[in-house]
Amino acid sequence: MAYETEDHETQYCFPAINSSCIKGKRSRYEYYIIYMFISLLSAWTVFVNLLVIISISHFKKLHTPTNLLILSLAVADLFTGLILIPIEGIKQIEMCWYFGDTYCGLFAITVRLLLSSSLSNLVLIAVDRYVAVCHPLLYPQKITMTKTSISICLCWFCSSIYNVGYVISNGYFNISHKTCYGQCIVMNSLAWIFTDLFFLFLFPCVVIISVYLRIFYVVQWQVKAINSLMKGGKCVKEGSVRRKSESKAALTLGIIVTVYMLCYIPFYICSLTETTAVSSTTMTFLAWTLYVSCGLNPLIYALFYRWFKISVKHILTLKIFQPASSLMEIFTDCHS
Numbered sequence: 001m002a003y004e005t006e007d008h009e010t011q012y013c014f015p016a017i018n019s020s021c022i023k024g025k026r027s028r029y030e031y032y033i034i035y036m037f038i039s040l041l042s043a044w045t046v047f048v049n050l051l052v053i054i055s056i057s058h059f060k061k062l063h064t065p066t067n068l069l070i071l072s073l074a075v076a077d078l079f080t081g082l083i084l085i086p087i088e089g090i091k092q093i094e095m096c097w098y099f100g101d102t103y104c105g106l107f108a109i110t111v112r113l114l115l116s117s118s119l120s121n122l123v124l125i126a127v128d129r130y131v132a133v134c135h136p137l138l139y140p141q142k143i144t145m146t147k148t149s150i151s152i153c154l155c156w157f158c159s160s161i162y163n164v165g166y167v168i169s170n171g172y173f174n175i176s177h178k179t180c181y182g183q184c185i186v187m188n189s190l191a192w193i194f195t196d197l198f199f200l201f202l203f204p205c206v207v208i209i210s211v212y213l214r215i216f217y218v219v220q221w222q223v224k225a226i227n228s229l230m231k232g233g234k235c236v237k238e239g240s241v242r243r244k245s246e247s248k249a250a251l252t253l254g255i256i257v258t259v260y261m262l263c264y265i266p267f268y269i270c271s272l273t274e275t276t277a278v279s280s281t282t283m284t285f286l287a288w289t290l291y292v293s294c295g296l297n298p299l300i301y302a303l304f305y306r307w308f309k310i311s312v313k314h315i316l317t318l319k320i321f322q323p324a325s326s327l328m329e330i331f332t333d334c335h336s
Contacts, residue, residue: 013096013182021182024095031093038089041295045081048298049074055311060326062307065148066128066249070301072152073121073256076114077294083110085291092284097184104184105167112163113156118294119204119264120155122257124148126211129250134218162199166192193272201268208257215250252304256297263290 014020026034052074056067087107091097097104128148132139170188188196267286301308310330314320319328 017181019181021096021180034093038085042081042085045085045295046078048295049078051312051315052298053078054315055308058320058326059311059328059330061330065143065145068148069121069125069128073118076118077297080114080291080294084114096182108167109163112166113159116159116163116200117156120159122260123204123207124151125253126208126257129253130211130215133215133250212254219250252300256300259296260293263293
């Protein structure tokens with residue numbers, strides 16, 4: 001157990017090993033409270049993202065390119081809740097790594113894969129919304145289910161290859177760089193720091209921010225144009241209504257992107273100066289803020305997407321097991 005013993009004796013991660021790391025101490029109260037928080041956060045993140053995955057996978061009317069990207073993002077968030085949060089929680093609570101050097105490397109691959117895949121999905125979502133809002137007539141030809149599926153598979157595949165190479169080249173499977181037994185630490189070479197800086201920070205951030213600035217500029221222009229038509233007593237055509245719907249979708253996904261980026265950017269910047277200027281407590285807080293954001297996306301869907309509320313109702317009432325339930329009408333109107 002990681003909580004403090006009554007005699008305050010020094011504890012080790014592996015008492016039988018001479019090179020064992022010293023275990024940090026926590027009070028019994030802290031120990032149980034933090035474990036409860038980690039358990040609830042993990043369960044919540046898995047549950048709500050599973051609802052998103054089942055909704056989009058089951059109901060055929062939700063099989064659209066945009067929802068396919070939301071599905072991919074939900075898969076990354078699901079695995080964050082299922083794997084990353086519990087293991088990282090144990091590591092933080094116990095203040096020791098009990099799973100060995102091989103699993104340290106595998107865990108590092110998983111963390112980086114989920115992080116980079118989430119960023120890739122956000123870039124794809126930004127591009128999808130850009131075409132839908134700024135070039136609505138070209139959207140059906142340029143953004144199809146097949147092209148979106150291929151893009152998602154390529155993002156996951158490239159992220160996997162990149163992060164396997166990163167972890168192996170930085171010696172996560174080699175115990176020689178560890179100062180004591182019971183650590184799973186980050187040791188980055190200078191070349192990989194700059195490579196990561198471009199691929200995991202500068203490129204996705206610049207693309208996402210610039211694209212959404214353009215989207216919101218166009219949305220504001222479209223809203224003013226539609227309002228002018230309505231005030232003038234003119235009939236608003238179906239195309240204008242559809243553009244309004246696309247703008248609403250862009251706003252909803254923009255909120256998700258913004259929340260993630262507000263959590264990710266401080267975390268990444270601080271990670272570059274972790275050894276010199278930023279305390280471990282600050283880094284831990286920023287990391288867990290990023291993990292918590294993975295459980296917030298479905299709440300945003302629930303606030304802005306009526307189809308998500310209806311599909312969740314069908315799932316929780318087990319209506320999805322009825323014959324032909326995948327063909328259920330889950331929109332109250334065609335523009336929900």
